[in-house]
Amino acid sequence: MKEEMENIDDPLKKEDEIVNLDKVEIDEVEEIEIDDDPLKKEDEIVHLDKIEIEEPEVEETKIEEPEIKELEIEALEIEEPEIEIDDNIEITKEPGISIIIEEKPVEILTIEESTTEEYTIEELADENIHAAVELYNKVINHDKLAYKLLSVETFKEYFIDETQYKKYNYIIMSDGKCISFINGIVANETGFITFVAVDPDYRRCGIGREMVNHLEEIERVENITKYEMSFFNPINLDWNIPEYETYDHPNSQGVDVSTPAYIFFKNLFYRDVLCQNTYFKELKDFSYTEDIEEKIKSLNERGIEIGYLNKEQHTGLKELFDNLGNELWREGIMNAIDPVLVILDGNKVCGFTGPLRVQASGRGFFIGIGIHSEYRKLGAGKVLFNALCKGLKDEGATFMTLFTGDNNPARNIYESAKFKIVKSWQVMRKIVL
Incomplete structure (x- = not known):
């Protein structure tokens, strides 16, 4: 298997x-020359066109700086030519001096x-x-x-x-x-x-x-x-x-x-x-707890025992796997060479775990555990799993690992035996359209 x-x-x-x-091709930014700068004729505008001197006294014709600044600003606003400028160019205006055109930082330049x-x-x-x-x-x-x-x-x-x-x-x-x-x-x-x-x-x-x-x-x-x-x-x-x-x-x-x-x-x-959790436990110190001992006693009083599967003598295997609805388990157990632990109600098989096998690494191997629906809630699953751990330890196994779904009730069985989650996995899927 x-x-x-x-x-x-x-x-x-x-x-x-x-x-x-x-590849990203970056055009060089064209320099834009601005002709007919209205400020080049500033002196002429100020002294000839805008100022009328009525009397020879200097005092009366004195031009104060604030008036000059105002005239400069007006000239800039009135006569500035319209210029089409690329989005990658930034205009900085410095009133009374000139228009300076600077290149804006272009992020695309840094792309490798x-x-x-x-x-x-x-x-x-x-x-x-x-x-x-x-x-x-x-x-x-x-x-x-x-x-x-x-x-x-x-x-x-x-x-x-x-x-x-x-x-x-x-x-x-x-x-x-x-x-x-x-x-x-x-x-x-x-x-x-x-x-x-x-x-x-x-x-x-x-x-x-x-x-x-x-x-x-x-x-x-x-x-x-x-x-x-x-x-x-x-x-x-x-x-x-x-x-x-x-x-x-x-x-x-x-x-x-x-x-x-x-x-x-x-x-x-x-x-x-589906989230799957991997569980792990060392077996060197494994033994039945008092709780498991009590559950074994309770099951025995009902006529239910734990034993090894004998396919020639025991009945109910077909019914068990029909009830469990897992064909992989059916195939694995029916073809198993190694021992399989079962729950027996008289001669009828009503649960299984195994097969018991020790791998070269010392890992105790089994393919799963299943209990017939009519025998659940009696503690049979926990008893059977603990019997598996003990049986594998007796066979020489030093540790066990297993996995189950995050929402699978079987995790309660494993956790009751002090198994710990060591890694979580996610089943992931994409549907073909």
């Missing part, structure tokens, strides 16, 4: 191209040409795989993402090696290095986006947006109905539990809301669908 089905409590139906920005102008989006080729891996790991470190660093081989396994679904990989190269990488995959009429990386030195230039737009156009050919980031993506990227580098989880449940990617996709018209 594929690990991507793990812990699904809520089923969720999951050219070479040149990136150009126009986009660094994406000469770059081409191309398919990832074998000769560029090492460069793509280098960029992937650089972004993980720079952005402090939870995803594990990849070798060339693991990178190929995740993103390149073909499965039943077609994978898409595109890059942008510059001077021999990869400055952007994107991966997507199409499955079940859904175009998934797995990872988008842009070199930190080339961000804020629209590269990431153009990469996503390009991938969407490619995936659209597959007759998909939506684009999505969710736990239904067949590519399951491992990531480390924050502050516990040796502990991991085998897949992401959407977009990490603690990263800039969340707002990035919102601005590309992706919408929130």
Whole structure:
């Protein structure tokens, strides 16, 4: 059973191209010459046209400065020619002296040409795989993402090696290095986006947006109905539990809301669908609480017990999964090789959890927990989950991780066993129009 089905409590139906920005051409500002300045004839205007001297006495013909200033202003207002001036020119008037034309600061002068102008989006080729891996790991470190660093081989396994679904990989190269990488995959009429990386030195230039737009156009050919980031993506990227580098989880449940990617996709018209929380607990000190002991006793008094599934002896499996309405759980449990814990009412199965498996990292594995609707509110779910934790600890597991929807009542079961949320994800989707 594929690990991507793990812990699904809520089923969720999951050219070479040149990136150009126009160059800005800035015309030089023409100098404007103003002829016939009315002030050039100021002396003549003042002494000949405007002043009449009636008597020879100087005292009676003396012209005071305030009168001269007034005449200067009047001449400026009456005889100033009309001039058409560009919007980028500012006129400063200094009365009695001249008209000075200055260039206004033009903001467009500070705009630099986009660094994406000469770059081409191309398919990832074998000769560029090492460069793509280098960029992937650089972004993980720079952005402090939870995803594990990849070798060339693991990178190929995740993103390149073909499965039943077609994978898409595109890059942008510059001077021999990869400055952007994107991966997507199409499955079940859904175009998934797995990872988008842009070199930190080339961000804020629209590269990431153009990469996503390009991938969407490619995936659209597959007759998909939506684009999505969710736990239904067949590519399951491992990531480390924050502050516990040796502990991991085998897949992401959407977009990490603690990263800039969340707002990035919102601005590309992706919408929130469902918040998923990842829970974590170390198992080294796990034991039943007094409350769980009491619930076990109460169930036993009703004839309800916890045991291991025996498909040949136990009944009610079909009815249980019909009641739960989860075909992935049905498939996972019916095909399970590892032990499965069940709630038994006599010989009838009325709940399940498991299968119990310990992964190489020490993680206790299970795909989910389900209780028949007729047996809920009896504490059976909490008892069954605690039995799972104890069983995995006894098998050698050192920790457990799981995820569930923010509004899923199952979170009450996990939180009652002292599991803590370590990361929140948002399932994001864009409908194909």
